C-alpha cells in the first residue's frame with residue numbers, strides 16, 4: 001500500500017448546529033422532494049416542486065442545507081447520505097408516528113405452556129408472546145411508520161423479517177442503530193438471567209453490543225444457527241424455505257433445534273438442527289463466530 005492510502009481524515013461538524021438547520025418546514029420539504037426525485041434536480045425545478053415563489057427566500061433555505069444534507073454538482077441538487085437518512089427516519093416514523101395495534105394471533109405455540117402465541121406492538125417494540133404465561137419469544141424495536149405499510153395479517157412475518165435483517169447486520173459487525181462497530185460475545189446463561197424473558201430457558205445466548213451508542217441485541221444461538229448459510233442450505237435441500245416459514249412454525253417442523261454447552265472457559269456451544277432424521281450442528285465460539293460445521297444422519301455421531 002502506498003503512504004497515501006494509509007492517510008484518512010474524518011471531520012465532525014457540531015451536531016447541535018447541524019440539527020438546528022432542519023428546524024424549518026421549507027428545508028424539510030426540500031429534503032422530501034429531493035428524496036422523491038429519481039435524479040438530481042435543477043434549482044427552478046426543485047423550487048417549483050417545493051412550491052416557494054420567492055426565489056431569494058428559497059435560495060436562502062437551500063444554501064443552509066448545502067454540504068450537510070444536500071450536495072450540488074453539474075447535474076443539480078441531490079441528497080447526501082445524512083440527507084437521505086433524515087428522510088428515511090421521517091418515513092420510518094421514528095420521530096413522529098405513534099401506533100396502537102390489537103394483538104394478532106399467529107400459528108405457533110408457547111414453548112413453556114403450549115398456549116397460543118400473539119404478535120403485539122408495545123412501546124415501539126414488536127413482540128411475539130404467549131397469551132397465557134409471561135413468556136416472550138421475541139422482542140425488538142420496530143419502526144412505527146412501517147406498520148401502516150402492511151396488512152394486519154402480514155405483520156407477524158414482517159416483524160420477523162425485520163428482526164432477521166437487523167440480526168444479519170449485527171452478525172456482520174455493524175450496529176443497526178448507529179452503523180458503528182459491533183462486538184459479539186457468547187454468554188452462558190448460568191443463572192437463568194434474562195432481561196426480556198425470551199432467553200431464560202436457553203443454555204447460552206449471543207450478545208451484540210455497540211460501545212458507541214450503547215445499543216445491545218440479545219439473540220438465541222438457534223437464531224444464529226437457522227440464519228447461517230449452511231443451515232439455510234441444509235433446510236432448502238429438504239424443501240424448507242426459511243423465507244416462507246416463520247421461526248414459530250419452524251419449531252413444529254424440526255426434529256431438533258437445541259443448543260448444548262461444550263465448554264465454559266472459553267465459552268463454546270453446539271447448536272443442532274435436525275429434520276427427517278438428519279442433523280447439522282454448528283459450533284460457536286466465545287466471539288459468537290461459527291467455527292465448525294458438523295453433519296450427520298446419525299444423531300449420536302453429531
Ligand SMILES: [Zn+2]
Pocket residue numbers: 110111112113114115130131132133134135
Ligand atoms: Zn406460555
Ligand SMILES: [Zn+2]
Pocket residue numbers: 175176177178179180210211212213214215
Ligand atoms: Zn451503535
